[in-house]
Amino acid sequence: MNLTASGLLFFAFAVLTLGAGTAVALVREPVRAALVGALCFVGVGLLYLWLGAEFLGFIQWLVYVGAVAVLIVFVILLTRREDAGGETEGGRFAGLRVLGGLGVALALFGALAAAVLGSGSLYREVPEEPMVLEIAALGRELVAGAVPPLILVGVVLTVALVGGVTLALVERKPDA
Amino acid sequence: MAVDLLIVVGKALAVVVVLMGLCAYTVLAERKVSSWIQNRVGPNRTTLPVIGAIPVLGPMLTRLGLFQPMADGLKFLFKEDILPGHVNKVYYMLAPVIALVPALLTVSVVPFGQYVDADGVTRPLILANLDIGILFIFAISSLGVYAIILAGWAANSKYPFLGGVRASAQMISYELAMGLSVLPVFLWINTPGAPATLSLVAVVDAQAGAWFVLLMPLSALIFLISIFAETNRAPFDMPESESELVGGFHTEYSSFKFGLFFVAEYAHMIVGSAILVLLFFGGWHPLPWLTLADLGLAGGVLGGVLSTLVFLAKTLLVVFFFIWVRWTVPRFRYDQVMRIGWRMLLPLAIANLIAYVLFLAWWVTR
Numbered sequence: 001m002n003l004t005a006s007g008l009l010f011f012a013f014a015v016l017t018l019g020a021g022t023a024v025a026l027v028r029e030p031v032r033a034a035l036v037g038a039l040c041f042v043g044v045g046l047l048y049l050w051l052g053a054e055f056l057g058f059i060q061w062l063v064y065v066g067a068v069a070v071l072i073v074f075v076i077l078l079t080r081r082e083d084a085g086g087e088t089e090g091g092r093f094a095g096l097r098v099l100g101g102l103g104v105a106l107a108l109f110g111a112l113a114a115a116v117l118g119s120g121s122l123y124r125e126v127p128e129e130p131m132v133l134e135i136a137a138l139g140r141e142l143v144a145g146a147v148p149p150l151i152l153v154g155v156v157l158t159v160a161l162v163g164g165v166t167l168a169l170v171e172r173k174p175d176a
Numbered sequence: 177m178a179v180d181l182l183i184v185v186g187k188a189l190a191v192v193v194v195l196m197g198l199c200a201y202t203v204l205a206e207r208k209v210s211s212w213i214q215n216r217v218g219p220n221r222t223t224l225p226v227i228g229a230i231p232v233l234g235p236m237l238t239r240l241g242l243f244q245p246m247a248d249g250l251k252f253l254f255k256e257d258i259l260p261g262h263v264n265k266v267y268y269m270l271a272p273v274i275a276l277v278p279a280l281l282t283v284s285v286v287p288f289g290q291y292v293d294a295d296g297v298t299r300p301l302i303l304a305n306l307d308i309g310i311l312f313i314f315a316i317s318s319l320g321v322y323a324i325i326l327a328g329w330a331a332n333s334k335y336p337f338l339g340g341v342r343a344s345a346q347m348i349s350y351e352l353a354m355g356l357s358v359l360p361v362f363l364w365i366n367t368p369g370a371p372a373t374l375s376l377v378a379v380v381d382a383q384a385g386a387w388f389v390l391l392m393p394l395s396a397l398i399f400l401i402s403i404f405a406e407t408n409r410a411p412f413d414m415p416e417s418e419s420e421l422v423g424g425f426h427t428e429y430s431s432f433k434f435g436l437f438f439v440a441e442y443a444h445m446i447v448g449s450a451i452l453v454l455l456f457f458g459g460w461h462p463l464p465w466l467t468l469a470d471l472g473l474a475g476g477v478l479g480g481v482l483s484t485l486v487f488l489a490k491t492l493l494v495v496f497f498f499i500w501v502r503w504t505v506p507r508f509r510y511d512q513v514m515r516i517g518w519r520m521l522l523p524l525a526i527a528n529l530i531a532y533v534l535f536l537a538w539w540v541t542r
Contacts, residue, residue: 031329035267035322035326038322054306054307054308055308055311058308058311058312058314058315059311059315061315061316061318061319062311062314062315062318065315065318065319066314066315066318066319066321066351067318067348067351070318070321070322070325070344070347070348071348073325073344074325074341074344074345074348077325077329077337077340077341077344078341139372164518165519165522165523
């Protein structure tokens with residue numbers, strides 16, 4: 001296997017993503033964990049960009065880094081306790097907890113690995129020309145094949161939005 | 177290969193240098209305009225040894241304060257850089273860097289002019305002509321909020337923390353309205369079935385006739401208000417409101433680190449103004465229904481220079497509008513900011529989008 005600049009970039013992005021992901025689980029302070037979580041999302045976006053999927057990559061940044069992760073950080077900042085952190089040291093079932101965590105992690109990894117190996121995409125020929133992802137093609141794919149789930153997700157999001165606005169609306173009674 | 181790379185680096189450097197220069201002189205404009213609005217004189221003492229001594233020109237430039245930005249820049253560079261003992265050092269150092277990076281990245285997909293080359297092909301002047309330009313801008317500028325959150329949190333101090341929390345809530349709130357207000361523009365320039373684009377160059381090309389501010393004034397208004405909120409400019413400067421939070425998220429910063437935040441704010445403002453001009457005010461077209469090509473001035477170097485000048489003039493007019501508003505309108509209360517964002521702008525933006533979707537659907541199937 002010959003390492004090209006492109007291959008090196010891939011490894012850099014992969015190490016960044018995996019490293020940040022591991023750090024999320026290992027860092028003790030919630031705010032730091034959320035921040036490295038954002039870094040992990042950045043890494044995933046970089047991997048999309050490396051694959052030539054610009055649209056997906058920037059959507060990943062816009063939605064996950066720019067909105068979801070900000071929301072998580074924001075909520076943690078608002079609800080933080082000064083005395084939090086450090087309390088999980090030791091404890092009665094420390095060994096059991098570690099085992100449980102490892103078990104869940106292994107099961108998840110197994111499921112993901114099975115899905116990737118089962119899809120057969122590992123053995124597909126790599127096209128010579130970089131694939132150009134047209135936004136229109138992406139939209140057609142989404143609208144043609146996946147209309148019911150798309151509408152469902154849309155309805156759920158709209159309900160969430162309306163709920164949020166309603167919560168904001170009822171907070172105050174008329175003043176005078 | 178190496179030469180191409182050098183040319184790209186050179187272009188990027190040129191754009192960044194121009195942007196930084198614009199930032200410095202926007203600061204001066206802010207000080208001068210504010211002092212004129214408040215019936216003061218503003219900076220009028222700073223001078224240079226040789227140029228200041230030229231008989232008529234020197235005193236005039238001095239009185240206009242044209243040398244002030246250099247003094248300010250040097251001050252930021254050479255002041256003592258205080259590192260408070262109570263901060264999270266790594267994140268504290270990282271925050272100002274993260275503040276400046278999105279501002280400098282977004283400018284790379286902002287087209288600032290175009291010319292017709294010898295073969296009659298129209299070429300835009302832009303660092304990276306991405307097909308998904310506007311998406312890139314939204315994605316990168318949404319990272320800017322991390323600088324403020326990091327600064328507020330890492331400073332480990334009350335007022336910066338409050339500023340950081342305010343800023344993140346505000347930016348999330350107004351991002352929605354901003355994104356929704358831009359959608360009608362891209363629905364308008366793309367027809368169903370044909371290859372689609374999110375490129376800013378295409379938006380300007382589509383405004384050779386009517387500008388989008390005339391076709392969709394509500395979108396333009398919502399976008400303008402959202403830009404004010406996203407750049408934390410008055411009347412939306414809650415995150416750094418000096419009468420409540422000392423300096424907000426940058427209270428604990430000094431010297432060059434503060435300078436980075438300061439420059440980033442102005443860079444955001446300039447890039448935001450540029451995007452407003454590109455989306456709604458016809459980009460480098462001098463007047464609605466009148467392009468440089470109509471005047472026969474679009475060819476070669478002249479076309480490039482003229483279109484850049486027209487674009488810059490419009491952008492600076494919007495920047496002036498930003499400054500004018502800051503020194504005229506009082507700051508909102510925080511609950512007012514949230515109410516404007518969620519109860520007024522967001523429903524308005526959704527209604528606006530639905531209206532244009534229905535109209536365009538009728539227009540296409542007509």
